[in-house]
Amino acid sequence: MTIDSLQTVLITGAGGWLGSLLPQTLVERSPNTRFSFILADVVAPKHPKGLAAKVITHQADLSDPASLDALFATEFGHPDVVYSMHGIMSLGSEENWDLGMKINFDSTRLLLEKARHSRPASGEPVRFVFTSSVATYGGELPDVVLPSTSCTPEGAYGTAKLMGEYLVSEYSRMGFVNGLSVKLPTIVPRPGVPSRATSAFVSSIVREPLAGVRATCPIGTSPDDPLLSTTGVWVAKPSTTLINLAHANRVLADKEMVAKVARWSRSVQLPGFTTTVREIIDALREVRGDEAVKLITFDDDETCRRIVSSWPRSFDNSYAQRLGFIVDTDGFAGAIREYMRNSM
Numbered sequence: 001m002t003i004d005s006l007q008t009v010l011i012t013g014a015g016g017w018l019g020s021l022l023p024q025t026l027v028e029r030s031p032n033t034r035f036s037f038i039l040a041d042v043v044a045p046k047h048p049k050g051l052a053a054k055v056i057t058h059q060a061d062l063s064d065p066a067s068l069d070a071l072f073a074t075e076f077g078h079p080d081v082v083y084s085m086h087g088i089m090s091l092g093s094e095e096n097w098d099l100g101m102k103i104n105f106d107s108t109r110l111l112l113e114k115a116r117h118s119r120p121a122s123g124e125p126v127r128f129v130f131t132s133s134v135a136t137y138g139g140e141l142p143d144v145v146l147p148s149t150s151c152t153p154e155g156a157y158g159t160a161k162l163m164g165e166y167l168v169s170e171y172s173r174m175g176f177v178n179g180l181s182v183k184l185p186t187i188v189p190r191p192g193v194p195s196r197a198t199s200a201f202v203s204s205i206v207r208e209p210l211a212g213v214r215a216t217c218p219i220g221t222s223p224d225d226p227l228l229s230t231t232g233v234w235v236a237k238p239s240t241t242l243i244n245l246a247h248a249n250r251v252l253a254d255k256e257m258v259a260k261v262a263r264w265s266r267s268v269q270l271p272g273f274t275t276t277v278r279e280i281i282d283a284l285r286e287v288r289g290d291e292a293v294k295l296i297t298f299d300d301d302e303t304c305r306r307i308v309s310s311w312p313r314s315f316d317n318s319y320a321q322r323l324g325f326i327v328d329t330d331g332f333a334g335a336i337r338e339y340m341r342n343s344m
C-alpha cells in the first residue's frame, strides 16, 4: 500500500462514545493516510485496541489553558485536524448552567484560539471539525428545517453549541482555521449507561429491554398515549455518523468541496431520519418481539417533553448529501440490529 499523506489528528472528548470510535473509522476510510492521533479527555482516554496508527493519550481539562497548550506541544507536532467533540450534554447543561457554558462554549473558544495560532507542517490553517446538535434549533419551526432556517435554541446546551458554530464560521472567514460545524442528529441506540442528554430515553427504551431490563419512557402515560405518535426525533445510526464525521475532514481538505459550503455559514446539518416514539417501540417489537416491548413503562416528564418537543423533527438532507454526507436507509430497526451486532 502506498502512503500518500500523513495526518496528525487531535480529538477532544476522545474518552466519550463517538470520540473513542472515530480513530478507527478515520483509519478505515483513508487507507492511504498514515495517522497520528492525540486523544484528549478529562477522563483519561483509552488507547484504541488494534488501531493501525500512532497514538498519544492525554488526560486534559479543555477549559484549562495549560492543558490545551500541552495538546499542541506533543512529539507529533501541531495537529493538521482538530475534532472538537468534548462536551456537557443537554440535561447536564441545564442542571449546571455555568459548567455547560464553560465546557461547551468557553473551552471551544480557547481551542479555536489555540488552533488559530498553530500552523501544521503543511502551512495550511488547521482543519477544525466541531460537533454541534439539533438542539441549536427551537421556537417555531417549519415542518422540514432547511439550511436557511434560523437557529433559536431553547436551552443552555443548544445556545452554547450555536455560539460555537458562529465562532467556527467567523474563524474560517478570517482564515484563522478551516472549519466545519456538523450538527449531529440524535445517535441511536447508545450503548452503556444513559448519557446526561434529554434524548437519552430514545436509546434507553430500546437498549434496556434488549438486555431484559425495564426502561422508563418519559413521553406519554401509557402505550396508547397519542403523544407517542406525535413526538418525533431526528436520529441516525452510529456507523453512518462516524463515516460522516470522517467525511467532514475530507470536505475541508478539498478546496472544490469547501467552495460548495455556504460562504456565510460553516454549519451543516448531518443527514438523519425522523422517527416517532411509537415507531421506535414498533421497531423494537419487529426485532425482538412483544416481550421486550412489555418492559417499557411510561412516566410522562414535562421538562423532558418540553425540551424534546422544541427540537426539530425533520430536516432537508439535500445540502449535506450534495457535500457527500450519507444517510441511513434501513430505519430504526436497522439501528437496533447494528446495536445488537456491535454492543451485545
Ligand SMILES: NC(=O)c1ccc[n+]([C@@H]2O[C@H](COP(=O)([O-])OP(=O)(O)OC[C@H]3O[C@@H](n4cnc5c(N)ncnc54)[C@H](O)[C@@H]3O)[C@@H](O)[C@H]2O)c1
Pocket (backbone or CB within 6 Å): 012, 013, 014, 015, 016, 017, 018, 019, 040, 041, 042, 043, 060, 061, 062, 063, 084, 085, 086, 087, 088, 089, 103, 131, 132, 133, 134, 183, 184, 185, 186, 187, 188, 195
Ligand atoms: N451522541 C449524540 O447523539 C450527539 C448528538 C448531537 C451532538 N453530539 C455531540 O457530539 C460530541 C460527542 O458526543 P458523544 O455522544 O460521544 O459524547 P460523550 O458524552 O460520550 O463524550 C463527551 C466527552 O467529553 C468529555 N469532557 C467533558 N468535559 C470535558 C472537559 N472539560 N475537558 C475534556 N473533556 C471533557 C467527557 O469526559 C466525555 O468523554 C459531543 O460534543 C456532543 O455534544 C452528540
